[in-house]
Amino acid sequence: MQRRVTAARAALAVALSGAVAVSCTGSLTGEDTAGGNGAAGAASTTAAPGSHSVLPEPCGAVPESTLSGLLPDAAPQALDGEPALTYDIGRRVGCTWRSPSDAGTHRLEIDFERVVSYVRGTSDDDQAAQDFRRRAADLGIRLDPREGTAPAGPPPERMRPVPSDAPAGEFAPRALEGIGNAAYVDDRLTTTQSGARRDVTLAFHSGNVIVTVRYAQAVTEPARSPGSAGLQEGATEVARHLAERFSS
Template structure:
């Protein structure tokens, strides 16, 4: 009798164990077949809203044709005489000797990895007194976040670049500077992307007098006066390239410091940097504006051979603005 009881108990236990294992197997199989819980990866949730609107611009213009000949002639004094002499902007006359059809106004395209997303062009003009470089960079911004539109991504990128250049905001301009400070300081002038520049103008300085040495942020305007220094026989081009004397001063009602511009594109700022290091005297102007999902960067500089003079900030800023306004008008027409 006792042996039967033990055998019966063992049989009940075995049946119960089989039932438990069967239930577990069914539960596990069911969780695999029904696809599991909801996918919480960004962009894959069924509850996500519609994607943000694409940007206004889907293509970019041909950069070397984006600036008119009339504007280029204004910005590149001396290039017209070089063109009539054989197409070279090199005062030695040897630069483009192998290509008689070359023109300093034609420009040189800047190589990029994807011309559908970014294009650029640069120009150069040289005389015995000075050298000027102009470059245009056009970037079409695309957002890869479905919740952020292309225009919004372009705005974020523009704000980042303005911050890196330390451009004062409207809030900054309303705060008086500390004693001994200079409200026009700040900004980080960028390289113009030109491969033929022979020095780097990235230095900074709080001194705007133009006499401190390496670099001066902020414009020091001038009255365009002549200190009697010797000029070449290139006529009006030489007068344009003479720069300004070391004692020229800014007009009191003209703001030439790095600042926000309200009348170009959707957002814009201009940066101005003077470098008086041993490598040469040059002033670099950088103007950046955003039009919808395109960010345009205009860089314009002047190098002087006479280190006793400084490039005219007001003139260079005006010229850079003329290029930016022309580009912005073309985008608005599209």
């Protein structure tokens, strides 16, 4: 009789432990699918990955015919370009071309930066838009406030004024349309007793990649300064070509 009671108690204990296990498993599953503190809840706040996961090879990104036009009298080997020193080609790459000529030394530089967001709930594309707007604001350039979904960056009162040596009128530093998601051009002239140099920087972002094109000309005649029109036109040609590559 004692053995029967003991066996019955043991069977009851096994049944109860099984019921508790099922109950606990069901409770945990319910929390996960409800999106509380489970994996499903965390996944729901994860932002989408960036539009671009790789960067193009920079020294082959500009057509040779374009390089020949922008770098007068350039030697054939000069059109190969010099890759920028970088420690992570998945995040940033660049290339530079140089050419001395009778019209002065020309220099073309391109830079690709793939932005990765480390802010929960902010996508790589939105982070790139925010970074880009801040860069423009640091130069005193205000982009279209409708561009992107990221914060607009520093308010107007914190934006730096355009320096007095920047060209006026249609060549002034300004926002551009029709290149990437947003774009701007900056134009700077530096003069010394031995000559002058003009640097035109045209930057745009496409998704989570920020592209910077710098086209410069230096002359050794103090009485002659490089003009804005040709340099801005050249930088725009390169930028439009690169923007098409990222949009395709």
